[in-house]
Amino acid sequence: MKKIIDIGMKSDSELTITYNELFIHASGEYLTEYLPTNYDSMADDEFNEFIEDYKTESLEYTETGTLVDMICTSADALSRLFESKGFKVLK
Secondary structure (H helix, E strand, O other): OOOOOOOEEOOOOOEEEEHHHHHHHHHOOOEOOOOOOOHHHOOHHHHHHHHHHOEOHHHOOOOHHHHHHHHHHHHHHHHHHHHHOOOEEEO
16 A cells, blocks of 8 residues: 555644544555545545455455444544644644
């Protein structure tokens, strides 16, 4: 898989990352492909189909909504971790 987190540096030396980047990165723990960068503009059916098509084998019987909740939980944990390390997480 390709690198999907782009850590940015603002002019005042503040480290930044977007929540969307964290969400995409978290999706890689549950899917065989990362969510695309435009996942947040996908139609609900398209988004759900992507999740269904790329579930890891161990999660093949997990409901799509449950899997999205799992990705959200992981992204939230990553957000808290990055913030604790001095990053600004952009929503």
